[in-house]
Amino acid sequence: MTQMTIGRLSKEAGVKVTTIRYYESIDLMGEPDRSSSGQRLYGDEAVQRLSFIRHARDLGFPIDSIRELIDLQHKPGEDCAHVDVIARRQLAGVRQKLSQLEALEAELKRMVSACAGGSIATCKVLESLGDHAHCLDAHDAGLISTQIGAKL
Amino acid sequence: MTQMTIGRLSKEAGVKVTTIRYYESIDLMGEPDRSSSGQRLYGDEAVQRLSFIRHARDLGFPIDSIRELIDLQHKPGEDCAHVDVIARRQLAGVRQKLSQLEALEAELKRMVSACAGGSIATCKVLESLGDHAHCLDAHDAGLISTQIGAKL
DNA sequence: CTTGTCTCTATAGTCGCTGTAGACTGTAGG
DNA sequence: CCTACAGTCTACAGCGACTATAGAGACAAG
Structure with missing residues (x-):
């Protein structure tokens, strides 16, 4: 299962479809690939990222803090x-x-x-x-x- | 002191001026008298009512619940x-x-x-x-x- | 081929304020 | 009386994090 629709991703990560699209609109999730008919197609790394976001939101982290945390994740050498x-x-x-x-x-x-x-x-x-x-x-x-x- | 301006009421009840006007706009506070130049003039009962609202809000009651409570206050005979x-x-x-x-x-x-x-x-x-x-x-x-x- | 479930976009609404802009009013000191 | 300056006015946009709605197109199963 390399590519999945938004509904599938929604179930995998436990985040509503509309919320995923909202996260995309505020650039918290990047723009995914699209099928020929225009439907969003996600890979497994989207599940990872969305689960991370969801867990952080469950803990009450505001979106801006999550953005910071994701940025930091991509600099593994830096101090934590x-x-x-x-x-x-x-x-x-x-x-x-x-x-x-x-x-x-x-x-x-x-x-x-x-x-x-x-x-x-x-x-x-x-x-x-x-x-x-x-x-x-x-x-x-x-x-x-x-x-x-x-x-x- | 039978009549006071909105700023005075604000201090008496501990509610910001803008918030008082907002409460008026959503019909939580009734429309007050106006001076000849159009400024709002409140009586002491406004302090009572606003204090009630503030205390309820401090306790986290949503506005709609407060509306219900105020309605009930005006039916003293009913069961509580x-x-x-x-x-x-x-x-x-x-x-x-x-x-x-x-x-x-x-x-x-x-x-x-x-x-x-x-x-x-x-x-x-x-x-x-x-x-x-x-x-x-x-x-x-x-x-x-x-x-x-x-x-x- | 139909039925039903997804999916799409775009926009408005939620809650309880808060902030802003631009204009007017009221008051105290000189 | 004039000048500051604080207070007041209206109207509307913005906050955070979604949620809901409308109207249309796409896809899978029977």
């Missing part, structure tokens, strides 16, 4: 300190979000367990939300709030 | 079960993200600590990323990956 920096930056970000989410979880838990049923007029959840005494620092909260609500 | 559902949904989402982030943190930590310096050719971090044996389930990972990289 730069790679380390990128990974540590990512780890630091994840840890920051973890601690923010833990604070959120605590406040939400508190709110929900305070609710004893009853009417809206006495609802502890709404009361907590209206309360000015915030648990989180405004800056941190602003940073994280955009990200949590997104896909629930 | 619906409010509880919204809050629990949010808590469940936060907990899911927490566990995903914990898995991420573990893998990143493992990757980074495996790096002993040296050249890119032998870099353990790049090796891990290229590895097909993923720690996360593809679906979960896809859900979360979009959110973590965003603001690092």
